[in-house]
Amino acid sequence: MSRPVVGVVGAAGAVGTAAVTELHRHRRHALRLAGRRRAPLDALRGGLSADGDAPPTVETLDLADTDALQRFCAGCDVVLNCAGPAHLVEDRVARAALASGADYVDAAGDDVLWEQVRALVTGAPERTAVISAGMMPGLSALLPRHLAATGSAPPRAVLGYLGGRDRFTATAAADYLRVGEGFGQAGAALTGGVRAARPLPTRTDVELPFFPEPATAVPYLSTELERVARSLGVADATWYSVFAGPHVAQVLRQPPGGGDAPEALRRAAELDTFGQPTYQLIVVELTTAAGDARTLVLRGASASALTGVFAAVAVAALTGGTLPAGLHHAGEALDPRFAVDLLTGSAEVSDLSVYDSDAAGVGGHVEEAL
Numbered sequence: 001m002s003r004p005v006v007g008v009v010g011a012a013g014a015v016g017t018a019a020v021t022e023l024h025r026h027r028r029h030a031l032r033l034a035g036r037r038r039a040p041l042d043a044l045r046g047g048l049s050a051d052g053d054a055p056p057t058v059e060t061l062d063l064a065d066t067d068a069l070q071r072f073c074a075g076c077d078v079v080l081n082c083a084g085p086a087h088l089v090e091d092r093v094a095r096a097a098l099a100s101g102a103d104y105v106d107a108a109g110d111d112v113l114w115e116q117v118r119a120l121v122t123g124a125p126e127r128t129a130v131i132s133a134g135m136m137p138g139l140s141a142l143l144p145r146h147l148a149a150t151g152s153a154p155p156r157a158v159l160g161y162l163g164g165r166d167r168f169t170a171t172a173a174a175d176y177l178r179v180g181e182g183f184g185q186a187g188a189a190l191t192g193g194v195r196a197a198r199p200l201p202t203r204t205d206v207e208l209p210f211f212p213e214p215a216t217a218v219p220y221l222s223t224e225l226e227r228v229a230r231s232l233g234v235a236d237a238t239w240y241s242v243f244a245g246p247h248v249a250q251v252l253r254q255p256p257g258g259g260d261a262p263e264a265l266r267r268a269a270e271l272d273t274f275g276q277p278t279y280q281l282i283v284v285e286l287t288t289a290a291g292d293a294r295t296l297v298l299r300g301a302s303a304s305a306l307t308g309v310f311a312a313v314a315v316a317a318l319t320g321g322t323l324p325a326g327l328h329h330a331g332e333a334l335d336p337r338f339a340v341d342l343l344t345g346s347a348e349v350s351d352l353s354v355y356d357s358d359a360a361g362v363g364g365h366v367e368e369a370l
């Protein structure tokens with residue numbers, strides 16, 4: 001039986017490379033790779049292990065060329081978009097994919113993209129589209145769901161820490177600085193099912209469970225976390241974006257104006273990671289009404305790699321027939337067991353562990369009165 005054809009746009013970028021490598025590891029799909037420049041695409045293809053199957057095909061195209069994009073999508077069963085910045089790409093790739101009769105997966109996706117793709121899927125009701133298949137949004141929703149599904153009592157509270165010491169591509173930096181627009185609110189949290197009246201403060205130089213060094217922790221309530229809390233019946237939800245290293249924290253505190261902020265963020269991350277290993281952690285703690293806590297920890301080397309790996313998992317879920325037609329958020333729609341099995345087999349996930357304890361108890365010191 002022939003394998004489903006998956007076209008990857010932005011294949012040689014940081015996220016695209018991880019997604020293609022992971023899809024190649026799954027051995028479930030025939031791959032078509034696209035981007036603007038030929039050399040990195042050829043290098044990516046050349047670096048994939050030979051497995052006896054036909055190697056991926058490679059095409060160059062610019063997203064601005066609608067006809068070329070349409071030709072690329074034609075004949076694909078699924079098109080995975082890893083090109084960015086997402087706020088400039090918007091629904092361009094989704095539009096071409098769905099018009100060509102392909103299903104769609106996007107490694108990025110905020111509330112704006114959701115509305116755009118929803119309109120497209122309404123016009124193609126037999127198609128499936130999956131957005132927000134990244135680290136956050138994406139794994140940030142899947143992992144609390146996995147922890148809840150494997151627990152013996154429903155959770156009442158969720159506490160999360162996501163981040164580390166890592167690089168930003170210029171593309172990811174440009175999107176990250178716009179993350180408040182159509183995605184969530186800094187300083188916010190849920191208490192008793194509603195947004196807390198007073199904003200939580202950013203914590204600097206704080207020790208956090210499982211993090212190997214003091215870091216800056218910015219409270220952030222995403223619309224994704226609000227939906228997950230609602231679906232799990234969780235009343236209290238607190239989530240922190242975590243940055244180790246002073247330079248990124250400083251740029252996020254006071255981003256320069258005049259369009260310089262993405263480059264400033266990229267450079268700050270270079271300074272913070274100079275001579276240091278990069279890492280990303282997702283720490284999720286769920287507590288039941290009886291006060292019993294469980295904690296999940298996922299560890300990887302970079303946000304781009306974890307995003308690419310989860311995007312590949314979303315493609316596998318889609319072509320495996322586990323998602324109905326319509327539009328989905330990856331972290332909220334994928335079967336957690338299916339996803340976690342694939343994640344734990346990935347070289348990019350160095351640890352995925354669950355503990356029958358609260359995060360501070362098992363992962364070290366955490367300050368009181370968060």
Ligand SMILES: NC(=O)c1ccc[n+]([C@@H]2O[C@H](COP(=O)([O-])OP(=O)(O)OC[C@H]3O[C@@H](n4cnc5c(N)ncnc54)[C@H](OP(=O)(O)O)[C@@H]3O)[C@@H](O)[C@H]2O)c1
Pocket residue numbers: 009010011012013014015016034035036037038061062063064082083084085086087107108133134135136137138169170171172175176303304307
């Ligand atoms: N959710 C998360 O946790 C998370 C984490 C990291 C990144 N992301 C998102 O993932 C996306 C990719 O980020 P990245 O760090 O991988 O960026 P990147 O390394 O800069 O890669 C971007 C890719 O897009 C391609 N591209 C850009 N404009 C194009 C155009 N007009 N036509 C064709 N191809 C084009 C580039 O091709 P060429 O190099 O050939 O120009 C490149 O391969 C971004 O939207 C980012 O925000 C999400």
